[in-house]
Amino acid sequence: MSEAPRYYVPHTSKWPIIGSSSLFVAAFGTASFIQGDNDWVFYTGLGLLVFMMFGWFRDVVAESVNGMMSGLMDVSYRQSMAWFIVSEVFFFGAFFGALFYARVVSVPWLAGSSNNLLTHTILHPNFADTWPLFMTPGGTETEAMGAWGLPFINTLILVTSSVTVTFAHWALKKSERIVAGAWLALTVGLGTAFLILQVVEYMHAFSELGLSLGSGIYGSTFFLLTGFHGFHVTMGTIMLAVMLLRIFSGHFTKDHHFAFEATSWYWHFVDVVWLFLFTFVYWF
Amino acid sequence: MVAHAEHIPHRSGLAAFIARWTLTTNHKEIGSLYLWFAFTMFFVGGAFAMGIRLELFMPGIQLVDPSFYNQLVTMHGLIMVFGAVMPAFVGLANWQIPLMIGAPDMALPRLNNFSFWILPFAFTMLLSSFFMEGGAPNFGWTFYAPLSTTYGPDSTDFFIFGVHMMGISSVLGSINVMVTIFNLRTPGMKLMEMPLFVWTWLITAFLLITAMPVLAGVVTMMLTDRHFGTSFFSADGGGDPLIFQHVFWFFGHPEVYIMILPGFGIASQIIPTFARKRLFGYNSMVYATVSIAFLSYIVWGHHMFAVGMPLWVEMTFMICTMLIAVPTGVKVFNWTATMWRGAMTFETPMLFAIAFVILFTIGGFSGLMLAIVPADFQYHDTYFVVAHFHYVLYPGAIFGTMAAVYYWLPKWSGHMYDERLGKIHFWTAVIAVNLTFFPMHFSGLAGMPRRIVDYSLQFADFNMVSSIGAGLLGLTQLFFLYIVIKTIRGGEPATDKVWESAEGLEWTIPSPAPLHTFETPPAWPIANVGEHQEDSV
Numbered sequence A: 001m002s003e004a005p006r007y008y009v010p011h012t013s014k015w016p017i018i019g020s021s022s023l024f025v026a027a028f029g030t031a032s033f034i035q036g037d038n039d040w041v042f043y044t045g046l047g048l049l050v051f052m053m054f055g056w057f058r059d060v061v062a063e064s065v066n067g068m069m070s071g072l073m074d075v076s077y078r079q080s081m082a083w084f085i086v087s088e089v090f091f092f093g094a095f096f097g098a099l100f101y102a103r104v105v106s107v108p109w110l111a112g113s114s115n116n117l118l119t120h121t122i123l124h125p126n127f128a129d130t131w132p133l134f135m136t137p138g139g140t141e142t143e144a145m146g147a148w149g150l151p152f153i154n155t156l157i158l159v160t161s162s163v164t165v166t167f168a169h170w171a172l173k174k175s176e177r178i179v180a181g182a183w184l185a186l187t188v189g190l191g192t193a194f195l196i197l198q199v200v201e202y203m204h205a206f207s208e209l210g211l212s213l214g215s216g217i218y219g220s221t222f223f224l225l226t227g228f229h230g231f232h233v234t235m236g237t238i239m240l241a242v243m244l245l246r247i248f249s250g251h252f253t254k255d256h257h258f259a260f261e262a263t264s265w266y267w268h269f270v271d272v273v274w275l276f277l278f279t280f281v282y283w284f
Numbered sequence B: 001m002v003a004h005a006e007h008i009p010h011r012s013g014l015a016a017f018i019a020r021w022t023l024t025t026n027h028k029e030i031g032s033l034y035l036w037f038a039f040t041m042f043f044v045g046g047a048f049a050m051g052i053r054l055e056l057f058m059p060g061i062q063l064v065d066p067s068f069y070n071q072l073v074t075m076h077g078l079i080m081v082f083g084a085v086m087p088a089f090v091g092l093a094n095w096q097i098p099l100m101i102g103a104p105d106m107a108l109p110r111l112n113n114f115s116f117w118i119l120p121f122a123f124t125m126l127l128s129s130f131f132m133e134g135g136a137p138n139f140g141w142t143f144y145a146p147l148s149t150t151y152g153p154d155s156t157d158f159f160i161f162g163v164h165m166m167g168i169s170s171v172l173g174s175i176n177v178m179v180t181i182f183n184l185r186t187p188g189m190k191l192m193e194m195p196l197f198v199w200t201w202l203i204t205a206f207l208l209i210t211a212m213p214v215l216a217g218v219v220t221m222m223l224t225d226r227h228f229g230t231s232f233f234s235a236d237g238g239g240d241p242l243i244f245q246h247v248f249w250f251f252g253h254p255e256v257y258i259m260i261l262p263g264f265g266i267a268s269q270i271i272p273t274f275a276r277k278r279l280f281g282y283n284s285m286v287y288a289t290v291s292i293a294f295l296s297y298i299v300w301g302h303h304m305f306a307v308g309m310p311l312w313v314e315m316t317f318m319i320c321t322m323l324i325a326v327p328t329g330v331k332v333f334n335w336t337a338t339m340w341r342g343a344m345t346f347e348t349p350m351l352f353a354i355a356f357v358i359l360f361t362i363g364g365f366s367g368l369m370l371a372i373v374p375a376d377f378q379y380h381d382t383y384f385v386v387a388h389f390h391y392v393l394y395p396g397a398i399f400g401t402m403a404a405v406y407y408w409l410p411k412w413s414g415h416m417y418d419e420r421l422g423k424i425h426f427w428t429a430v431i432a433v434n435l436t437f438f439p440m441h442f443s444g445l446a447g448m449p450r451r452i453v454d455y456s457l458q459f460a461d462f463n464m465v466s467s468i469g470a471g472l473l474g475l476t477q478l479f480f481l482y483i484v485i486k487t488i489r490g491g492e493p494a495t496d497k498v499w500e501s502a503e504g505l506e507w508t509i510p511s512p513a514p515l516h517t518f519e520t521p522p523a524w525p526i527a528n529v530g531e532h533q534e535d536s537v
């Protein structure tokens, strides 16, 4: 009945408590920072968090390299990553929900549709139902970000990177370390290019289009959706870069490379989110 | 066999104590941490409730000024929901799930420690807001915009990050539960053979993983609306305060099921044991749980009937809401059928479980009344709603947890609790709960609004009764604390099986449960299952 050792239960670890306390420092710091207090608490917290992640992951990597990760453990990690991505989907879902509600309900209502004619004529008779919302009921104006310039290039970049990361995976499964490294390096490069273009796009939005967080619901949804996505791309790129380093340090084997796979799942997820963004934020 | 630490550093006294509890990766220790934390928060939230009830003892404004009253109401709700009920259930999950499925521990023990220790920090932050300029959050536990955006006190930002921390804790904790259940069942245990507590927690974890991120999303929009000029919840910028309500309740309704499903599981464990019969309709219990979870995603609008939605939307939400009564009814039927012609005895866990079934059903009925759109126009934001959710939450979530503690405490501590004291606790609690919350139905139907510091004279009697009940209810909880401590410190030794006809893997290990259990997966099915329990007719 028993295969030994069935499941590795790690000994006490100091990283979680370091993690939770640094999370506290970071959260407290952010809240005070936002309220205009000084910012060093926030940076301390952030630094501690990075330190914690580094230490924690180093432990886990060491365990994996020392072969303490049984097949069952591998499955645990896989499933956790999958559920984590599910939770991320719902996080983005909240913002997409707000976007759809604004487009389908609140903007038309403000412009008098359904039974809101009186509100419209009395409160903001000049307000028109358009999307992108060029002028808010309050009168703030903005121009829209077109889909077929930078955003389209970024779409191509991200889709390509999903392909390259898959090539890296195939190479890894054939133990072709150099090839895998090359494809992965290309993926990291594409991720970085995406981020740079995103910054360029934001600058264009601020300086030429007058599009900012403050330009009504269009700007709000635009920046929160693309911003959180950009944050995820940043995280993904860092994770990919770490995987690249690990490939060069000779870490993974042809059937043991969970961290790599998890990262690539994450990357595909970020890619899919972008496709939704491209469709609903930029295109239609 | 499981690989363990070879070197646990030697420390002494206080340092050892702190090190043990902050560094532990053991599911039993972390389970106890969760339970004690929840219990502490239960008293904190309870103290706020006492403040509320004292103020409402008589019409007029006696004790607290209205703005502080609002803070008390808000913090009472937040602390009870996120600090007491949810962590208590996670604590039970930590203790019991590995024991019930024959796993050596939770699947990700370090993550488990992380999930727990985020909570004390999050609640320190939340509670510290009382001492901030402008006071604690005062917009109700549902923190509707614009009360929490345009008009929120400065401490709202700390509240927002507190919520983020709780969210992280819940999501990671639930991932752990999911993975443990899917991956670490003893070889041979099929999903449809899992104890119902495990099943209900599986579904709860799914709800948490999908609902908490939505909560994180809505508080993030709040934050940017407050500080970064976005207009999600402001019509001036083309947004709508209703966006807040929709997103919040998309989280909020699954959340209320998060607070009841584990309770369903507990009742389904306890009732068969003391009725000495197999659970009636195991499969239908599982399917009912799954359908409740599914429906809970498409009924959120029933919290918003009165804010104005198109008629077809109101109707859709109304019908979906009423549909939930079907699987809920299936459950109540099954529990009743399990007891039917059983050889029943009424030990304290059973008493709490029966009260759970009966009183929860009252809450379910008032829920059905609230689900009727035209009726809700009248009931919304009155004490009737307060009565409804306290009937589902107190006798539901809280009695469920207490039943679970009485049921499993002998296994955890190795001692039997004092049956006589347990019964006294039960009867005072049942009387006090009904005394506190039943009159709220009447004052609510008569039109008393909720969340207001004062009320008109005709509600005086009902409120006085409620306040007296609440005081008694507070006392019974202190009594419960006494019973728990007494049991942990001593008492008649518990047998391994504890209850004559208890079934399940957790009863095959010694009492008290050793720190490490099931290092080798136990055999499944357990030999001589069904020796004591007859099959249902």
Ligand code: HEM
Pocket: B142, B256, B257, B259, B260, B302, B303, B321, B322, B324, B325, B328, B363, B364, B365, B366, B367, B368, B370, B371, B372, B376, B379, B380, B381, B385, B388, B389, B392, B393, B396, B397
């Ligand atoms: C048959 C099942 C149920 C139905 C039909 C139902 C229906 C409703 C409705 C229509 C409301 C909104 C009332 C209003 O604000 O006007 C409501 C509020 C509420 N329900 Fe239920 N409910 C059910 C079960 C539950 C359960 C199991 C729980 C928790 C364990 C729960 C907790 C709550 C809470 C906390 C609120 C108030 C939220 C607030 O405004 O603060 N309900 N319920």
Ligand SMILES: [Cu+2]
Pocket: B252, B253, B256, B299, B300, B302, B303
């Ligand atoms: Cu609801």
